[in-house]
Amino acid sequence: MEKIFNHIDQHIEETIETLFKMVSQPSVSAQNYGFDKAPNLIKNILSDYGLNSQLLNTPNNGNPSIFGEFKSNSNKTLMFYTHYDVMPAEPLELWESDPFKPEKRGNKLYGRGMSDDKGNIAARLAAIKAFLDIENKLPTNLKFFIEGEEEIGSRNLLGLIETYKPILKADACIWEGGGVNMSGSPLIYIGLKGGLTIKMSVNKLSVDAHSSYSPILPSSIDRLTKAMNSMKNDLGQIIIEGFHDAIIDLNKEQREAINSLPDDTKEWEDKFGVKLLGNDLESIDDLNMKLYSEPTANVNSIQSGYNGPGMKSVVPAYAECKMDFRLVPNQNPAEIYEYIKKHLIKKGFSDIEIEPLHQIFPFRTDMNSDFLDLVKTSAFEIYNKKPLVTPNMAGSGPMYEFGGLLKMPICSAGVDHPTHNMHAPNENITIDDLSLGAKHIALIMKRFSEI
Numbered sequence: 059m060e061k062i063f064n065h066i067d068q069h070i071e072e073t074i075e076t077l078f079k080m081v082s083q084p085s086v087s088a089q090n091y092g093f094d095k096a097p098n099l100i101k102n103i104l105s106d107y108g109l110n111s112q113l114l115n116t117p118n119n120g121n122p123s124i125f126g127e128f129k130s131n132s133n134k135t136l137m138f139y140t141h142y143d144v145m146p147a148e149p150l151e152l153w154e155s156d157p158f159k160p161e162k163r164g165n166k167l168y169g170r171g172m173s174d175d176k177g178n179i180a181a182r183l184a185a186i187k188a189f190l191d192i193e194n195k196l197p198t199n200l201k202f203f204i205e206g207e208e209e210i211g212s213r214n215l216l217g218l219i220e221t222y223k224p225i226l227k228a229d230a231c232i233w234e235g236g237g238v239n240m241s242g243s244p245l246i247y248i249g250l251k252g253g254l255t256i257k258m259s260v261n262k263l264s265v266d267a268h269s270s271y272s273p274i275l276p277s278s279i280d281r282l283t284k285a286m287n288s289m290k291n292d293l294g295q296i297i298i299e300g301f302h303d304a305i306i307d308l309n310k311e312q313r314e315a316i317n318s319l320p321d322d323t324k325e326w327e328d329k330f331g332v333k334l335l336g337n338d339l340e341s342i343d344d345l346n347m348k349l350y351s352e353p354t355a356n357v358n359s360i361q362s363g364y365n366g367p368g369m370k371s372v373v374p375a376y377a378e379c380k381m382d383f384r385l386v387p388n389q390n391p392a393e394i395y396e397y398i399k400k401h402l403i404k405k406g407f408s409d410i411e412i413e414p415l416h417q418i419f420p421f422r423t424d425m426n427s428d429f430l431d432l433v434k435t436s437a438f439e440i441y442n443k444k445p446l447v448t449p450n451m452a453g454s455g456p457m458y459e460f461g462g463l464l465k466m467p468i469c470s471a472g473v474d475h476p477t478h479n480m481h482a483p484n485e486n487i488t489i490d491d492l493s494l495g496a497k498h499i500a501l502i503m504k505r506f507s508e509i
C-alpha cells in the first residue's frame with residue numbers, strides 16, 4: 059500500500075483543487091440554493107475521476123442524487139454513501155471568509171461543506187485516483203452514491219432506493235461521516251437511531267378570549283401540555299402502550315462497545331451548564347447506555363398565546379407543539395405513530411389533532427460483521443490508535459435505506475474531527491485529516507477485496 063499512500067500525499071494539491079471546486083458551488087438544500095448547477099458539477103467530477111456516472115431522479119422532484127460506478131474484475135462490490143448538499147451558511151457575519159469562496163489559511167481549508175460532506179467525497183476520490191493511476195483498476199467493484207437531500211432529512215431517499223434497487227446492490231457500505239475524536243482515536247459508528255416527528259394541535263375556542271373568562275372557558279395550552287405529559291411517567295419513562303414492544307435487547311458485544319466509549323460527562327456538563335450524574339444516572343456507563351440505546355420522546359417547541367413584549371391577558375384559542383421521537387432497532391416509525399394516536403384517544407385526548415411530519419427507520423450493523431473488523435483494523439493502522447465503535451449513534455440518518463432495504467453492513471470511515479465546525483460558521487478541514495481519511499478509504503478498498 060506504500061505506493062498508494064505516497065500517491066495520495068503527492069497528489070494532495072489536486073485533491074484540494076477538486077474539493078475547492080465542489081465547495082465553490084453552493085448546494086444548500088434547506089434554501090434550494092445552487093441545484094441548477096451542483097448536480098452536474100458533481101457528476102462531471104466523478105466522470106473525470108474515471109467513474110461511469112449518472113444523475114438519479116428523486117421522487118417528488120427532489121434534488122437528484124449522483125451515482126458513479128467502476129467495474130473491476132472482483133466479485134466484491136463496495137458502496138460509498140456521501141452527500142453533496144450542505145447546511146445553510148448563516149449567520150454569515152460569523153464567517154472569517156466567504157463560505158462559498160474556499161480559502162486556505164495555515165494548514166486549514168475553510169468553506170461550507172469542506173468537511174461535511176464534500177471533504178469525504180474528495181478523500182474517497184483521492185483513494186480512487188491513486189489505484190487507477192498506479193494499478194489501472196480498483197481492487198473492488200465500486201458504487202459511489204452522492205445524495206442531494208441529506209441535510210433536509212433524506213425525505214425522498216427511501217423512494218429513490220426502491221426505484222433504483224437493482225443498480226444499487228452492493229456487499230457493504232462506507233457511511234458518509236466518521237473520523238476521529240479530540241484525542242485522535244478513530245470513531246466508527248455502525249448504526250443510527252430512527253425518528254418520528256409529529257405536530258399536535260388543539261383549538262378549544264373560535265377566538266382568543268379576555269382572560270377574565272378563564273374560569274368558564276377551556277384552555278388549549280392546558281389540554282396540550284396534559285396530552286404531552288401523559289406520554290411519560292414521573293421518572294421520565296415513556297408509557298405509550300406498545301411503544302417498546304418491538305425493541306431488541308442489546309447483546310453482550312453491543313453492551314461492551316457502549317461501555318467502552320469515553321467519558322464525555324465533563325464536556326457535556328460544561329457545554330450545557332447542568333449536572334448530569336445523580337438520581338437514577340450514577341455513572342458514565344448509565345449515561346452512555348441511555349444516550350445510545352434508548353428511544354426518546356422530546357418536545358421541540360410549543361406555540362400559543364402572546365409572546366411579544368409586555369403582557370397580554372388572554373385565553374389563547376389555539377396551541378400547537380412539535381415532538382420528536384428517536385427510535386432504536388427494531389421500532390417502526392409508522393407503527394409508533396399509530397401507538398401515539400391510540401394513546402391519545404385512550405387517555406381522553408380525542409380533541410388533540412395529530413399529524414406526522416417526518417419519519418426514518420433505525421438501523422444497526424451486526425457487531426460481529428467481518429466488514430466491521432476490517433474497518434477497525436485498517437483504522438488502527440492508519441491512525442495508530444485503538445478505534446472506538448458505537449453500535450448506533452444517538453442521532454438519526456438514512457442508514458436503514460442502505461442497510462435494511464439493500465441488506466448490507468455499514469461502517470463509518472471519514473475525515474471528521476471535532477474542530478471542523480460542521481454545520482457552523484468557519485467550517486474547515488485540515489490537510490492532514492483529508493489525507494488520513496483518503497488513506498483509510500484506500501486501505502479499506504484493498505482489504506475488502508481480500509475478505
Ligand SMILES: [Zn+2]
Nearest residue numbers: 145174209481
Ligand atoms: Zn451534515
